[in-house]
Amino acid sequence: MENQHPPLNLHFIPFLAPGHLIPLCNIATQFAARGHRVTVITTSSYARILRKSSPSLLLHVVDFPGGEELMSAANDLESARNFFHASMLLRDPISRFLEQHRPDCVVADFFFHWVHDVANNLRIARLAFNGFSLFTVAAMESVKSNPALVPDSGPFVIPDLPHRITLCSRPPKGVSAFMERLLETEMKSDGLIVNSFAELDGEEYIQHYEKGKAHKAWHLGPACLAAKGGEERGEKRVVSEEECVSWLNSKQAKSVVYVCFGSMCRFPDKQLYEIACGLEEAAHNFVWVVPEKKGKEKESEEEKLKWLPKGFEQRNAEKGLIIRGWAPQLVILAHTAVGAFLTHCGWNSTLEAVTAGVPMLTWPVLGDQFYNERLVTEVRGVAVEVGATEWRETGYGEREKLVTGDCIQKAVRRLMDGGDEAREIRRRAQEFSDKAKQAVRDGGSSHNNLTALIAHLTRLRDTR
Numbered sequence: 001m002e003n004q005h006p007p008l009n010l011h012f013i014p015f016l017a018p019g020h021l022i023p024l025c026n027i028a029t030q031f032a033a034r035g036h037r038v039t040v041i042t043t044s045s046y047a048r049i050l051r052k053s054s055p056s057l058l059l060h061v062v063d064f065p066g067g068e069e070l071m072s073a074a075n076d077l078e079s080a081r082n083f084f085h086a087s088m089l090l091r092d093p094i095s096r097f098l099e100q101h102r103p104d105c106v107v108a109d110f111f112f113h114w115v116h117d118v119a120n121n122l123r124i125a126r127l128a129f130n131g132f133s134l135f136t137v138a139a140m141e142s143v144k145s146n147p148a149l150v151p152d153s154g155p156f157v158i159p160d161l162p163h164r165i166t167l168c169s170r171p172p173k174g175v176s177a178f179m180e181r182l183l184e185t186e187m188k189s190d191g192l193i194v195n196s197f198a199e200l201d202g203e204e205y206i207q208h209y210e211k212g213k214a215h216k217a218w219h220l221g222p223a224c225l226a227a228k229g230g231e232e233r234g235e236k237r238v239v240s241e242e243e244c245v246s247w248l249n250s251k252q253a254k255s256v257v258y259v260c261f262g263s264m265c266r267f268p269d270k271q272l273y274e275i276a277c278g279l280e281e282a283a284h285n286f287v288w289v290v291p292e293k294k295g296k297e298k299e300s301e302e303e304k305l306k307w308l309p310k311g312f313e314q315r316n317a318e319k320g321l322i323i324r325g326w327a328p329q330l331v332i333l334a335h336t337a338v339g340a341f342l343t344h345c346g347w348n349s350t351l352e353a354v355t356a357g358v359p360m361l362t363w364p365v366l367g368d369q370f371y372n373e374r375l376v377t378e379v380r381g382v383a384v385e386v387g388a389t390e391w392r393e394t395g396y397g398e399r400e401k402l403v404t405g406d407c408i409q410k411a412v413r414r415l416m417d418g419g420d421e422a423r424e425i426r427r428r429a430q431e432f433s434d435k436a437k438q439a440v441r442d443g444g445s446s447h448n449n450l451t452a453l454i455a456h457l458t459r460l461r462d463t464r
């Protein structure tokens, strides 16, 4: 059916941070793989990466209006803010390009909320993308719509959801007001692209969203299954895949804890120190990704002692691999030696773990991560909590509460020492991994959704 119509002309505008750009570009490649003409509008640094990783995508490069072009390079709040403000200045060049090269449909990250007005003026169909699971969108909506039922502090049951879900506390008000405004604009789009698969969010949440909001959600994921292994995915790797694989090859199946907190989270040294203590105490193998301190030459021994106990590297030379910088996460998660993933519950990391069938140890920090934790622990039972309850506004700076080494080692052991609970969690993790892979095969739920979405967009184009 798709072939009877001329291909669609689609423009994708990902936000310039790995957690947004990686999944949306992987989704863009799925449209290109069906023969459609797909242009990604981005800046030169990301264009360089995409040229290598996603050759089926056409690229339109816009100049970044000053400062650091990769959000993950921001090491503190001020540089993150500067980055965000600079990225909003892309409105003019992107709008101009859309006016001059009208696509049949534009798919923009919800941070670029102004695309809504541009698309409306040009009468172009618009799909929104926020990088969240639909479960999380539904939970955020419930918190927003029921202010009287959400206390200012302490745990509460999220009102009006298909399951009884308890959150440790409400999100910080400033951040949720910002998110809520973005979500409102998103609801005015012609539909929402979701990087997940229907079986993980569950029919009950899809119906809850679509009925409640009268807005269509298109589950097209997991996007990571559209990624070709091997490429750089938003940052320069500091370790080769071969090195990681050969280290993992020397370990027994399911014996390694993989520890990584995504692209944006920067823990203070004393929190890193607790992680080191927890990992050492738990006495399992580990791969631990620690963000690089940008702008510094090789770290001195004295500086290292701020975040690593004395002698840690020597004592754990066999057991542990520390990666200071960007790691090939998909390759690590796919390795049979990996038995658990200590994660900040960024949605991409969460979904990548689900897809790989690796149970998670959850340590949310901000934003959607606390909701994601509820989905994979309480609802789907493929993860255990580490016990983080401090909801941060940003990934930077000091914390009031540290997650102690003791909490970390207990959580690691709960999953890695065996026992009935851990076995059951592993069984469910494998079940969801199978479902994830099935979803993108011919006849799978995400595969069918993509077919239906293309037909829908073709109809919209032909009737406009």
Ligand code: UDP
Pocket: 018, 019, 020, 022, 233, 234, 260, 261, 262, 263, 264, 265, 289, 325, 326, 327, 328, 329, 330, 345, 346, 347, 348, 349, 350, 352
């Ligand atoms: N990632 C990676 N190597 C790293 C850190 C992160 O490949 O060392 C990738 C990870 O696989 C995921 C993305 O970066 O695709 C991070 O997105 P997520 O939503 O998990 O977290 P965020 O970075 O947005 O907080």
